[in-house]
Amino acid sequence: MDSIASHSLDFFDGDRSVSSKTVARSVTNRILSGICITLSLLTLVPLASIIILLLQKGLPLLGTAIFTELPPAAGMSGGGFGNAILGTLVMIAIGLAISAPAGILSAIFINEYAPTSRLAQAVRLVAKLLTGIPSIICGVFAFAAVVMTTGTFSAYAGGLALAVLMLPTILLTAEQALMGVQSAYREAALGLGATRFQTIARVVLPDAFPAIMTGVMLAVARAAGETAPLIFTALFSQFWAKSLNEPTASLSVLIYNFSTVPFPHQIGMAWTASLVLVAFVTIANIAAQTIFSRKN
Amino acid sequence: MQISNEAPAKLTTDHTNPPERPDFISVKDFNFFYGKKQALHTINMDIPERQVTAFIGPSGCGKSTLLRNFNRMNELIDGIHHTGDIRILGKSIYDKGVEVISLRRSIGMVFQKSNPFPKSIYENVVFALRISGISKKSDLDECVERSLRGAALWNEVKDRLHESALGLSGGQMQRLCIARAIANRPKVLLMDEPCSALDPIATVKVEELIRELKRQFTIVIVTHNMQQATRCSDKTAFFYLGKLVEYADTPKIFSNPSEKQTEDYITGRFG
Amino acid sequence: MSAPEKDIISPAGYRPAPDLFRILCQTASLLTVLMLGWIIYEILESAWPSIQKFGFDFMTTSAWVPNRERFGVLPFIIGTVASSLLAILLAFPLGVAIAIFLSENFLSASIRQTMRFVVEMLAAIPSVVYGLWGIFVIIPIVKAFGDWAVGSMGDFPLFSGPAYGNSLLTASVVLAIMILPTITAISRNALASVPKTLREGAYALGSTRWEAIFSVILPTAAPGIVAATILGLGRAMGETMAVAMLIGNSSRLSWSILSPSGTLAGLLANQFGEAQGLQVNSLMYAALILIGITLIVNLLGEAVLRHTQKQTAGIR
Numbered sequence: 001m002d003s004i005a006s007h008s009l010d011f012f013d014g015d016r017s018v019s020s021k022t023v024a025r026s027v028t029n030r031i032l033s034g035i036c037i038t039l040s041l042l043t044l045v046p047l048a049s050i051i052i053l054l055l056q057k058g059l060p061l062l063g064t065a066i067f068t069e070l071p072p073a074a075g076m077s078g079g080g081f082g083n084a085i086l087g088t089l090v091m092i093a094i095g096l097a098i099s100a101p102a103g104i105l106s107a108i109f110i111n112e113y114a115p116t117s118r119l120a121q122a123v124r125l126v127a128k129l130l131t132g133i134p135s136i137i138c139g140v141f142a143f144a145a146v147v148m149t150t151g152t153f154s155a156y157a158g159g160l161a162l163a164v165l166m167l168p169t170i171l172l173t174a175e176q177a178l179m180g181v182q183s184a185y186r187e188a189a190l191g192l193g194a195t196r197f198q199t200i201a202r203v204v205l206p207d208a209f210p211a212i213m214t215g216v217m218l219a220v221a222r223a224a225g226e227t228a229p230l231i232f233t234a235l236f237s238q239f240w241a242k243s244l245n246e247p248t249a250s251l252s253v254l255i256y257n258f259s260t261v262p263f264p265h266q267i268g269m270a271w272t273a274s275l276v277l278v279a280f281v282t283i284a285n286i287a288a289q290t291i292f293s294r295k296n
Numbered sequence: 297m298q299i300s301n302e303a304p305a306k307l308t309t310d311h312t313n314p315p316e317r318p319d320f321i322s323v324k325d326f327n328f329f330y331g332k333k334q335a336l337h338t339i340n341m342d343i344p345e346r347q348v349t350a351f352i353g354p355s356g357c358g359k360s361t362l363l364r365n366f367n368r369m370n371e372l373i374d375g376i377h378h379t380g381d382i383r384i385l386g387k388s389i390y391d392k393g394v395e396v397i398s399l400r401r402s403i404g405m406v407f408q409k410s411n412p413f414p415k416s417i418y419e420n421v422v423f424a425l426r427i428s429g430i431s432k433k434s435d436l437d438e439c440v441e442r443s444l445r446g447a448a449l450w451n452e453v454k455d456r457l458h459e460s461a462l463g464l465s466g467g468q469m470q471r472l473c474i475a476r477a478i479a480n481r482p483k484v485l486l487m488d489e490p491c492s493a494l495d496p497i498a499t500v501k502v503e504e505l506i507r508e509l510k511r512q513f514t515i516v517i518v519t520h521n522m523q524q525a526t527r528c529s530d531k532t533a534f535f536y537l538g539k540l541v542e543y544a545d546t547p548k549i550f551s552n553p554s555e556k557q558t559e560d561y562i563t564g565r566f567g
Numbered sequence: 568m569s570a571p572e573k574d575i576i577s578p579a580g581y582r583p584a585p586d587l588f589r590i591l592c593q594t595a596s597l598l599t600v601l602m603l604g605w606i607i608y609e610i611l612e613s614a615w616p617s618i619q620k621f622g623f624d625f626m627t628t629s630a631w632v633p634n635r636e637r638f639g640v641l642p643f644i645i646g647t648v649a650s651s652l653l654a655i656l657l658a659f660p661l662g663v664a665i666a667i668f669l670s671e672n673f674l675s676a677s678i679r680q681t682m683r684f685v686v687e688m689l690a691a692i693p694s695v696v697y698g699l700w701g702i703f704v705i706i707p708i709v710k711a712f713g714d715w716a717v718g719s720m721g722d723f724p725l726f727s728g729p730a731y732g733n734s735l736l737t738a739s740v741v742l743a744i745m746i747l748p749t750i751t752a753i754s755r756n757a758l759a760s761v762p763k764t765l766r767e768g769a770y771a772l773g774s775t776r777w778e779a780i781f782s783v784i785l786p787t788a789a790p791g792i793v794a795a796t797i798l799g800l801g802r803a804m805g806e807t808m809a810v811a812m813l814i815g816n817s818s819r820l821s822w823s824i825l826s827p828s829g830t831l832a833g834l835l836a837n838q839f840g841e842a843q844g845l846q847v848n849s850l851m852y853a854a855l856i857l858i859g860i861t862l863i864v865n866l867l868g869e870a871v872l873r874h875t876q877k878q879t880a881g882i883r
Contacts, residue, residue, distance in 0.1 A: 025775050025778070026775060028775070028777065029775040029776055029777045029778070032776075032777040033673055033776065033777070035664070036664045036667055036668055036671075036673070037668060037673055037674065039660065039661055039664035039665070039668075040661075040664055040665045040668035040669075040682060042661065043661065043665060043682075043685060043686065043689070043747065044685060046689070046744050047685050047688055047689055049700070049704055050692060050696070050697075050700050053700060053703065053704065054696075101595065102595050102598055102599055102602075103599070105591060105592045105594075105595030105596070106592065106595045106596040106598075106599045108592045109589075109592035109593055109595065109596040110596060112592075113589050113592060113593070114593075119593070119596050119597065119600070120596070122600045123596045123599050123600055126599055126600050126602070126603045127599070128869065129603060129862065129865075130602075130603060132801055132805075132861060132862065132865030132866075133606075133805070133858065133861065133862075134804070134805025134806070134807065134832055134857060134858075134861055135805065135807065136805070136807040136832050136835050136836060136854075136857075137606070137610075137805075137854055137857065137858055139835075139839070140610055140835060140839070140850075140851065140854040141605075141606045141609055141610060143839060144609035144610055144612070144613045144851065145605070145609045148613065148847075164602065164606065167599065167602065171599065195586070196586055196588075196589065197586055197587075197588045197589075200588070201588075221691065224693075225691075225692070225693025225694065225695070225696075226693070226694070227693070227694060227695040227807075227808045228694070228807035228808055228832070228836055231836055231839070231840060232836075232839035232840045235840060252693060252695045252808075255695045255696065255699060256695050256698070256808060256812070259695075259698065259699045259702060259812060260702075260812070270699055271699070274693075274695075274696045274699055277693055277695075277696065278691075278692060278693070278696060281691050281692075281693060282688075282691060285687075285691050
């Protein structure tokens with residue numbers, strides 16, 4: 001019966017409490033912790049490398065001209081990418097104009113009006129599926145729906161592609177935001193005789209607003225960085241766009257186009273554009289988190 | 297590293313009762329801090345061998361904190377520190393030579409909420425043996441039967457040892473956790489409100505088990521339930537605001553407490 | 568409703584107007600659902616000529632010759648799967664290690680917070696910037712490694728030469744970094760949802776930290792980590808720009824991870840801008856296949872995740 005007790009040296013066994021087995025276990029434990037920490041810190045390497053390169057290669061060309069002038073022709077120097085910055089902003093605006101109302105109103109419907117209805121379940125499923133769709137598929141769709149119909153690449157097509165990309169993010173975060181509103185508020189408002197609409201407009205939405213905005217900002221950050229949905233919907237342009245119905249430049253497509261050319265100046269410009277883009281995305285992300293944390 | 301000069305209690309299942317030590321666990325001038333907040337103030341107490349000692353007191357009084365110091369479980373929390381000493385069988389648990397893992401293996405602990413691992417009943421019981429490298433099937437089998445019998449669970453589960461422990465009822469899960477805690481033949485059994493999540497019938501079973509187990513183990517139990525303390529403990533310690541207010545034989549505490557605060561608490565005037 | 572003497576309970580006193588806002592919200596919901604239908608319809612319609620012409624052979628042949636109107640996407644399907652699997656192979660140990668790092672207290676809380684921020688930053692960097700960075704940093708490294716690998720392990724088909732800079736391996740290395748945040752975040756949630764009581768139970772029985780991790784915490788979190796891996800795989804398969812810039816976009820099938828390859832997403836990115844006629848239809852067909860693959864992978868991941876949540880709910 002005592003066979004087990006004799007196997008397990010323990011605290012009460014006096015000097016033997018630090019058995020060789022216990023030491024081995026402790027050493028193994030330390031080694032594993034060391035491996036885990038090393039692997040984790042390894043992640044710093046790519047991020048540091050990216051940031052250093054962005055600053056090193058992107059800063060030299062950064063100046064006011066970058067924001068106001070047009071891209072240089074192949075092999076030429078000087079210039080900027082004002083049209084690409086404008087194009088990115090315009091297409092995000094178009095995307096938002098479609099996806100924000102659709103996403104937020106849908107979220108209100110599936111959380112406030114008919115959470116268990118079949119339509120609500122369908123909306124949740126579609127949002128989930130859309131989240132998983134590769135971003136380039138949004139571009140393929142906009143190509144089929146707009147470019148092939150109108151016969152031209154355009155900011156509309158790019159904006160529609162971005163809208164599809166942003167919709168699930170906005171919808172799902174808005175739903176979460178509305179779920180976060182205490183039901184006691186709703187009951188209080190309804191109990192005072194408010195209509196559904198009054199309850200939503202005056203109690204629920206104001207309370208959920210910061211969290212909804214967080215979702216919108218996250219969607220903007222994501223859309224700003226996306227290239228795939230734009231390369232064959234908005235295409236690119238060397239010029240300022242005169243209308244929304246013509247090929248439109250964007251920052252991300254500019255980076256893509258310029259990264260593969262043999263001219264050092266253009267490659268430098270790709271880095272500068274990357275720096276501007278990463279800065280924009282980071283600011284949008286931080287804004288999203290600030291809005292969110294202020295609410296909590 | 298020192299061994300106590302007195303004959304250490306040789307604990308096996310052979311029921312030869314060696315003389316019992318009144319200071320099996322000895323707490324000396326013990327202060328304990330979570331960061332800057334002091335949770336225990338100069339605790340001094342001796343816990344006797346093979347008896348049940350109950351810690352009572354309102355929430356946040358420090359009773360669980362003290363219990364969790366006996367096997368240094370508090371060290372899982374960042375920013376804690378202590379002064380003073382805790383000795384078990386005369387040996388400091390904070391001695392430099394003490395590996396915390398062997399200390400914990402020598403002291404069984406049962407938690408407020410039963411916490412069986414998502415493994416089979418069998419694997420739950422032999423967990424401590426497996427991590428100390430024991431894998432001989434006969435040893436493991438013996439241990440499972442002994443521990444489950446010890447926890448009064450054997451007859452209920454002997455036909456489904458290899459099924460998931462999560463399929464047991466709440467009371468069975470808690471008794472499985474007791475079996476798991478005694479599997480490695482600890483000398484001390486710490487119980488942190490072991491019945492607070494159980495229904496009355498399961499509670500009765502666990503209390504019976506506690507009275508049974510004290511023949512082999514030195515038991516310290518934290519409880520919110522004063523009836524439970526009177527039913528199963530030999531000595532009772534009343535804590536309030538991180539101080540040990542009164543510590544005496546259980547009948548005395550509940551019939552004739554010397555401190556006003558103790559009386560107020562047991563008569564339900566606060567807490 | 569201003570007159571207090573009016574009986575507000577009777578139907579005459581209280582007649583709710585139709586809730587126009589509800590109708591508006593309902594319409595938006597309907598449009599959202601229809602959106603997915605519209606997407607599938609548009610792509611399916613545009614792909615139809617190619618589906619009719621090539622049928623199933625499209626997925627099993629490896630010719631992609633636009634000027635002869637011969638299209639088959641087998642190499643791109645294989646490239647998509649291979650690059651993603653390789654990326655997972657690289658990212659999995661790192662992602663799980665970081666998740667453990669973040670949920671254990673090896674180092675101070677402020678360092679862990681910084682680490683979390685680093686991982687979130689990795690998620691925020693645009694794909695195209697990863698591509699640009701990969702061109703300048705990863706391609707030279709992989710090329711050097713490739714030359715060495717061909718020299719020392721060239722007999723092994725996976726490392727047969729010649730080694731290229733734009734290769735499957737290059738794309739996978741960058742993909743691994745890109746999906747790291749996905750794997751880390753979901754794994755971390757899985758680890759965090761392991762009840763604290765289980766961890767304490769393991770420690771109370773005398774486990775060392777890693778004995779507790781390997782014997783109790785990781786097994787309990789395993790389904791969640793599997794889900795994280797599958798969802799990471801889904802992301803890797805749909806990743807477009809960085810891959811298109813780094814993989815070499817070749818339709819030649821090769822065993823070697825050091826030679827150029829191609830993915831479905833990369834194919835679309837490269838060719839849509841200038842495609843004509845049947846090529847457009849075939850690209851649409853390829854897009855459909857990409858949707859199909861990612862949908863299956865993502866649904867699988869979601870299913871595992873949901874199953875996990877149910878299971879851990881049982882432990883609590």
